[in-house]
Structure formats: structure tokens, C-alpha cells
Amino acid sequence: MSASLSTDTLRIGIPSKGRLSELAEDLLTQAGLRFRRQNRGLFARVAGLPIDLIFLRTDDIPTLCAEGAIDMGVTGSDLVEEADADVTTRMNFGVGRCRLAFCVPDDSPIRSAAELDGKRIATSFPAVTARYLAKHDAKAHLVSLAGSVEVMIQLGVADAIVDLVETGSTLAANRLRILEEIGAYETVLIQGPRCRDTDTADRLVARLEGVVLARDYSMVEYNIPRSKLPEAEKITPGYNSPTVNSLEDSDWCSVQVMVRRGEVAEVMDRLKSIGASAIFEMLIHNCRL
Numbered sequence: 001m002s003a004s005l006s007t008d009t010l011r012i013g014i015p016s017k018g019r020l021s022e023l024a025e026d027l028l029t030q031a032g033l034r035f036r037r038q039n040r041g042l043f044a045r046v047a048g049l050p051i052d053l054i055f056l057r058t059d060d061i062p063t064l065c066a067e068g069a070i071d072m073g074v075t076g077s078d079l080v081e082e083a084d085a086d087v088t089t090r091m092n093f094g095v096g097r098c099r100l101a102f103c104v105p106d107d108s109p110i111r112s113a114a115e116l117d118g119k120r121i122a123t124s125f126p127a128v129t130a131r132y133l134a135k136h137d138a139k140a141h142l143v144s145l146a147g148s149v150e151v152m153i154q155l156g157v158a159d160a161i162v163d164l165v166e167t168g169s170t171l172a173a174n175r176l177r178i179l180e181e182i183g184a185y186e187t188v189l190i191q192g193p194r195c196r197d198t199d200t201a202d203r204l205v206a207r208l209e210g211v212v213l214a215r216d217y218s219m220v221e222y223n224i225p226r227s228k229l230p231e232a233e234k235i236t237p238g239y240n241s242p243t244v245n246s247l248e249d250s251d252w253c254s255v256q257v258m259v260r261r262g263e264v265a266e267v268m269d270r271l272k273s274i275g276a277s278a279i280f281e282m283l284i285h286n287c288r289l
């Protein structure tokens, strides 16, 4: 369905391509938003909700949000910092995690960013780099580039770079090492200073919080002798508190509780060791607590 933009409908900017594009669409779909992006279409209306999705470049989203062209946006917190945009972070999604770092060749004698005074630095983050250098009383010549920054030292363009590091494999492939980290970043939902529809914005945030929470937790269910319940509750205190139900055999009860996904296996071992049985992990797709 192709739609025209209406002036009072909440506008959410999401990445049109790149690594955050699918991630943003998945989050919104899991939050129950139904939309179809037409081939090359730059916006899509959400079915049954007063929301228009605008497909934009990830690095333009902070500025467009601050300017009021869109009300909310999904982007990287590194790009928000680079744009120095007047926006509020409504949510951290806990994905797209990366760091921004000064990097130099493996065999470089340079030991700190302050030693880069007077040197040439290639980066796609000139504003963040300049602010960091100013704080450390260093002045460097910044070469501003859109990408492939790691190759710039070999090309003779720069002595050091400032770029995003996730796994570190691009650095290793280019024989570079981290000199100093500027900060850690992740995918965020931002909101601009003048929102067309704050009720819908708040509703969307509540839905997305349910999705993010459900990604972090599993539901664990088990049976336990009543006498062991206090011990079991120490192992699984739950998000608020565990749900305890009676069983036919009054000496036993059944417990339902939320457990962090990464801790489920260990929690199951510990429950088993105190006499729990029929321990199940169930995945939650969505929740509202």
C-alpha cells in the first residue's frame, strides 16, 4: 500500500539499508506493527495505528529527528553523538553493540590519544573525535571519510584512525590495534523535542519494552516440594516475584518464574539439585509487566 504522509501522524524513521535495517524492522514487527515496504518506497503506513514509517539513512536519522521532520527514529547511539542532535533516548535495544576507538598500526610506538597531537587521523566520526581530542588537549588534522577507514593508514592518508570496532576482525585484518576507546554504543530509539503524537509514541515504547524484555528472559516452570520453596525462591526470585500454584499432592507446588536467558541452564542445575522436577524453559515472545 502506498500512502501519502499526513501532518499529524507519528513519523518514525528507520534505516533503509545497512546492518540496522533488518534489526529495526524485526523489532517493530515483533511489537505488532504491520507494514509493507514497497520496492524502493521511502515510507509505509502502519495498519491500524496512526504511524508512518520513513526509510532513511541511519546517519541522517538523529538530525531529522532533532529538526522535527520525523518524531522518533531507530539508529546507533554513536550517530546521535556524532550529530550532537537535540533528541531524547527513549530506549536502548541491547543490540548493535559496538565501540568507537582510536586505532594505530600494531607496531606503532604511540601509547595514548594525547600523543596524536599534530598527527593525521582518518575517521567517519570527525565531531566525536574532535571533541575527544580537545578534552585531552591534543590537536590533530582530521580526514573525514564515509567508510573503509581502516585502509587509510596503509594508503598513507593518516597516522591513526577513529572507527567502530565490534569483533575486532577488521582491525586484525589490517594489522591495527586499539589505542584508546572513546565510548560504547548500541541501537537506540530516539525522540525529537516536538512530537506529533506523544500518546502513540508512549504506546509504541511500551510495546517495544515488552519485546526487549521478552528477548532477555525465559519463563521457567518447575515442581518443588513445599518444604523446599524458600530455597527455590532464592534461586529464582523472578522479575517481581514467582507465581506459585498448588498441586493435587499438597506436599508439592508448581512455580512459574522469569529467568534471564543466559542463566537458565545454571538455574535448572541448581533447582534439580534441591529436588525440583519437571523443569521446563519456555520462550516468551512478548510481555507487558
Ligand SMILES: Nc1ncnc2c1ncn2[C@@H]1O[C@H](COP(=O)(O)OP(=O)(O)OP(=O)(O)O)[C@@H](O)[C@H]1O
Binding pocket: 015, 017, 018, 019, 020, 021, 058, 059, 075, 076, 077, 078, 079, 096, 097, 098, 147, 164, 165, 166, 167, 185, 186, 187
Ligand atoms: N561492526 C559494526 N560496524 C559498524 N557499525 C556497527 C557495527 N555494529 C553495530 N553497528 C551500528 O550500526 C551503525 C551503522 O549502521 P548503517 O546503517 O550505516 O550500517 P552499515 O552496514 O555500516 O552501512 P554502510 O554500508 O552504509 O556502511 C553504526 O552507527 C553502529 O551504531
Ligand SMILES: O=P(O)(O)OC[C@H]1O[C@H](OP(=O)(O)OP(=O)(O)O)[C@H](O)[C@@H]1O
Binding pocket: 146, 147, 148, 149, 150, 163, 164, 165, 166, 167, 168, 169, 170, 171
Ligand atoms: O570489529 P568488526 O566486527 O570487524 O566491525 C567493525 C567494522 O565494521 C564496520 O564496517 P562496515 O562493514 O560497515 O564497512 P564500512 O567501513 O564500509 O562502513 C566498521 O566501520 C568497521 O570497519
Ligand SMILES: [Mg+2]
Binding pocket: 147
Ligand atoms: Mg558501515
